[in-house]
Amino acid sequence: MLTTRQGIRPLNAGDLPAFLELTGRDPVVNVFAEYRARTTSLEPRWLGGEMWGRWSGGDLVAACHVGANLVPIEASEDDALAFGERALGRGRTVSTIVGPQLPVRAFWSMVGPSWGRPRETRWEQPHLEQRLPSRVEPDEHVRRTTRGDLAVLYPACVAMYTEEVGVSPEWGGGSDLYRARVMQLISRGWSFARFDEGRLVFKAEVACATPYAAQIQGVYVPPERRGEGLATRGMAAVAEIVKREIAPAVSLYVNEWNAPARTAYERAGFVETDRFSTVMF
Structure with a gap:
């Protein structure tokens, strides 16, 4: 398998099964990434960017959506730092970095000094899922x-x-x-x-x-x-x-x-x- 520095390379349609296995680790948190993969088959022309994958021992262990939004997927702190190192080689092309807090913070610690001052940062954003019954009646007019x-x-x-x-x-x-x-x-x-x-x-x-x-x-x-x-x-x-x-x-x-x-x-x-x-x- 051809990989680049840090075991990272752009994914393509042939990687879709491995990517869906990766997002399937937490399909709720990873819904954006899985949606993009299913609707584009990881083809760059439809993604409007790239989907980077990090491989270890032949397994896809983390990914990063790089389009208008940059989104780390199932990334550890080390994975995020590796994606950040790769991103430094191309400069900032994204308008937003968003995702689980730990990898976003790690990625930003790598690219922040080079990418310049952001317009706004929001470090604490609770991710919510409806898991309990609603305490109110649904609005029948919606x-x-x-x-x-x-x-x-x-x-x-x-x-x-x-x-x-x-x-x-x-x-x-x-x-x-x-x-x-x-x-x-x-x-x-x-x-x-x-x-x-x-x-x-x-x-x-x-x-x-x-x-x-x-x-x-x-x-x-x-x-x-x-x-x-x-x-x-x-x-x-x-x-x-x-x-x-x-x-x-x-x-x-x-x-x-x-x-x-x-x-x-x-x-x-x-x-x-x-x-x-x-x-x-």
Whole structure:
């Protein structure tokens, strides 16, 4: 098997079985990586980047998704340092580093001095999975969105993204691309919302899904409607629909300081199973 320094090489379609075995060690935490692998067959032209694998004794022991997002997969601290050393040889091409806390911290310790000051770091992000029964009744008014909802849904998506990330997704002429992403989620049946008298009061989306898990993103309630329990009951409804129709496990990650969101997720049956970290440029 041809490998490069530190036993790392880019993966390809022939490595897919080994990669799926790797992500299968924790299919909930690794849902993004497995989703990308299943939808691209690890072909660089579809990945929009590369999937690096680290091999030992003929076995794939860790991986790293290197696209717009850099995501370490089943990586120990040593694996993450090795991926970081490889990354130094090509310079920063990613906009975000995200994943389990230990490998993200290790990777950043290697590349940080060369990659420059990030726009923001979020080191403490609880990774949550719905493992308990919801303490509230699911909101019966939450439903899948349709193309007809776009005029109301899209501004809420922009507002959520801007509030969460700190930069509008429309910045730099990105509105067409972001609108296409929202439409893609609608067409897949991965976009959910509640509307009151034509106004959106809650929304959430499935970011990625595999046969084993789905990850929720974009949870949003307009500021003037917060504190009414809409997120709690809405998330209970979304999790119920997703587990019934998309994947058997539902997860998300949240900023540690977002106490209202964490309370809502806890009441909807979500418990912490890991810690994530994110570095944004």
